Amino acid sequence: MAKRDIFDDMAAFAHPLPSSPTQAPPPEGFDETVKELLEQREDYAANLRAASDAEDIDPLLAEIHKVRHQREHYDRLLRQLVAYGREFVGPRPYPLAMLASAAGLGSHSSARTFYSEKDITDVAATTGAKPQRNA
Structure with a gap:
């Protein structure tokens, strides 16, 4: 059995x-899509190998770390x-039930x-808008 290449496997996940x-x-672009994805995988694996060699990092742990930060960003x-x-x-604000459903909150x-005063402050800073309750 051939030994797995962890860099290629991480590229497959990405x-x-x-x-x-x-x-x-x-759907008619399936072959082209697959070709592009395989090229992206090759580039990704090569970049991950280079980073691993330069910084002596574990590719799996680096990918887990990266995905955790992405999850935190999206949360x-x-x-x-x-x-x-x-x-x-x-x-009027969106109904709580509608927001909960869209966010998968149950x-x-x-x-x-679900959100805090800090989230409200961050929204205001990002958008320049003021909360309606303070408007």
Whole structure:
């Protein structure tokens, strides 16, 4: 059995191939999409190898670290978007049930406590808008 190449495997996680033509937009571009993804995988693996050689990093741990930071970014963004919909949109805010459903929170009451005052402050700083309750 051939030894797995961890760099190629990390590239496969970062650039997964569609399993069928219906997953490649547009379906008639399936072959071209696969070709582009394979090229992206090669580049990704080469860059990961170079970084690993230069900095003596473990490629799996580096990928986990990177994805964790991406998840934290998107978790923060999701909280800010819910805060925006509830605190900044007027004349009436989005209903809690609608925001909870869109955010995958389960119940409308969870949307009420999903974001914090810091998220409201961050939305105001990002958009320049003022919360409707303070407008």
